[in-house]
Amino acid sequence: MANTVKIYNFMGLRKGAAALSILLLVISIGSLAVNGLKFGLDFTGGSLVEVGYEQPADLNQIRDQLAAAGYDDAVVQTFGSPTDILIRLGRDHDPQLGDKVVAALQQDSSQTLTLRRNEFVGAQVGEELREQGGLGMLLALFMIMVYVAFRFQFKFSVGAVAALAHDVLIVLGFFSVLQIEFDLTVLAAVLAVIGYSLNDTIVVSDRIRENFRMMRKGTPIEIMNNSLSQTLGRTLVTSLTTLLVLVALAVFGGEMIHGFAVALLVGVLVGTYSSIYVAANVLVMMGICKEDLLPPEKEEEVDDRP
Template sequence: MQLLNLDSKVINFMSIRRYSGILSILLVIAALGSFATKGLNWGLDFTGGSLIEVSFEKSADLRKIRSVMDEIGFGDATVQNFGSSKEVLIRLAPQKKSVDEANGEKITSAMIGDVIMEALQEMDSTATKRRIEFVGPSVGDELRDQGGLAMLTALICILIYVALRFEWRFALGSVSALAHDVLITLGLFSVLGIEFDLTVLAAILAVIGYSLNDTIVVSDRIRENFRKLREGSPEEIINISLTQTLNRTMITSITTALVLIALLVVGGELIKGFATALLFGVVIGTYSSIYVASSIALSLGISKEDLMPTVIEKEGEDQDQLMP
């Protein structure tokens, strides 16, 4: 099978790399702008506090629930629907004051759920506690710092690996693509206000792994074609390599996306953030492998000479050639 066939159809991916570059820059700027203005909707895992999920037989009156929370001393509580109009999620910041200061009674974290449920059941006897979680503020800060450190460490390790495995131009392209994917995915969560918790952080790290795997496959094919094809400019060889890996990339992305769509639709609210982050990450990761990693390597002047294997001369080889 010939790698370069005049009759074969090659998609000219690199012909629009400037437009894709502009699109990527605009998306990254939009993500950074959202971070600066809205920030991320940090979940309980990072902020600390209490989370209570309550179900009702009929649609819950959020305004009435907020009024009840204010009456028992939790006026700063966040009350919102969770999955359906009958499910309510109540989030509380870490409590420093007692609930009933008049009686001098201090309420511990373990007692908060009982206090709130008692008040809600007085309002509506059908109120049922589904789950309750408590996270201390110091634990939340530690998780946030360690999560950011985990992503930074992953990017540095990937930079070193790709630089040693391929070439420094590919390394810069790969890390730029990964940073591009992470920033835009986080920007989506910031714009939509989706809660960012530990499951979403796990999805972000999975996106890094998925995008890297796709980029490594593309980079390996580009290096192989640079060594095998004697004719063609770097741009043409990259287009050939991307076309050859397109079927594999699309099949992998589509099958992964089908599973994630199923999780998003029927997986419930607890896994919604994870599925959303990973589904969007698969799409943006496939895009970045083509139009970020490869485009940056091409813009940095990658050539055949950079990817040819180094020939090591054996000691005494020249003398052997001179002997009759």
């Protein structure tokens, strides 16, 4: 197979890729430290108001009406159908809030509006969800490291976890820099990015291990380039088909899953890059060699009988 595949010098760009990754990580971590994440109501608490329209409503017009009434932080989206509108407000609950919102919307509307729900999401619930989500992510990374170390070799586990941490931090940094709302759907997307990136990294790692054992000649850099070139077609096809679906979701999926689709879009792009230039780069920096991947020799039994 190595003879029929064009070999690209991926590792020739490893220093530039490492510099790019470090720059992106510094920006992401800096933004997370200074700006933090713009948590949604799932994490911060607030009020939910559901309003029923007689005919499909214009979300942009509703946002403008609410902003004019003093509700600048309102998040407006459809809920099940174009006539059901869910409005999320990051403020303390007011029993009369639903009536006030309906009154503000009714002023410039010829339709008869119906208040269907006026609820409060407690901040304590959001805090628990945030802590459990973070712990779940750390546990996932630890278990992945154990699995890869057992399945391949310790240096591969360090490379895989470095790639996953790289992807997660950059996705979180993207949301922090642009101050896009971070809710439970985005958290689910971040966890999905871990799974996607890991799958790609495992495929690449398996080919690297196979080539280290099969190729008698060649430096570790040459073996890496062969392995990455052989898996490039599979990586590109998988990434492109996934990106097509995610672009469709981001454009046509509606506001309810927009953050989810955007997080996965960024995660798939960064995950494809990290499988080549983070996981493999870490292996090179840790001095991976053929001896690391050779199966252990069986010790010969010595007959001590006289």
